[in-house]
Amino acid sequence: MRSGRGIRIAAISVGVVIVALIALLATRGTSKPIASQIVGQAAPNFSGRTLDGSTFELSRHRGEWVVVNFFATWCTECRLEDPQIQTFVTEHADDPVTVVSLAYSDDPESIRTYFASSGATWPVIPSDTGRVALDYGVTRVPESYIVAPSGLVVQGFFGGVTAAELDAVIAANGGMAVTDAGMGA
Numbered sequence: 001m002r003s004g005r006g007i008r009i010a011a012i013s014v015g016v017v018i019v020a021l022i023a024l025l026a027t028r029g030t031s032k033p034i035a036s037q038i039v040g041q042a043a044p045n046f047s048g049r050t051l052d053g054s055t056f057e058l059s060r061h062r063g064e065w066v067v068v069n070f071f072a073t074w075c076t077e078c079r080l081e082d083p084q085i086q087t088f089v090t091e092h093a094d095d096p097v098t099v100v101s102l103a104y105s106d107d108p109e110s111i112r113t114y115f116a117s118s119g120a121t122w123p124v125i126p127s128d129t130g131r132v133a134l135d136y137g138v139t140r141v142p143e144s145y146i147v148a149p150s151g152l153v154v155q156g157f158f159g160g161v162t163a164a165e166l167d168a169v170i171a172a173n174g175g176m177a178v179t180d181a182g183m184g185a
Helices: 002-028 076-091 108-118 130-136 163-172
Strands: 047-049 055-057 065-071 097-103 143-147 153-158
Touching (some): 076 163, 143 163
16 A cells, blocks of 8 residues: 555656756757846957858958857757757848857867757857857857947847748847948947
8 A cells, every 4th residue: 555655656757857848958049138247238359260260250240140159069049049040140241230149168070060950050159159248248058149330239139039030039139131331329
């Protein structure tokens, strides 16, 4: 009799844990706008060697929208947002917009392996990004910032960002037709 009750309690406990885990995973994929001090400020410039061996420098993209995305391969939410970022990149292939991802506390070899298999087509800086993360005030990943053509950070997001959210921020800040002069640079 006693062992039957113990099994029942164990089964209920496992069920509660599974429901809690499902609830956690279901709510983690939503992004939240950041009330960061960097929003409304000039985006800190940075440069770094990308996975393909080229150099990415933010200041060279003045006049374009730039999504600066901090990620890690060990971060489940980061992996879940990658298809959304790829959708955004693909939909805006002919627009003045660039995405760049910067590793956050990750191993460069893990990053190379992950992005080689993921099909990502945007620049990824796999190492030496600690200073950039500090400049942007990154506290966790994924974290993304949208830089207007003027060079101002217009929005940031905690959590996985979607293509629709990126499009909405750009539309709310003048759209793709906005130029440097149009943003009051």
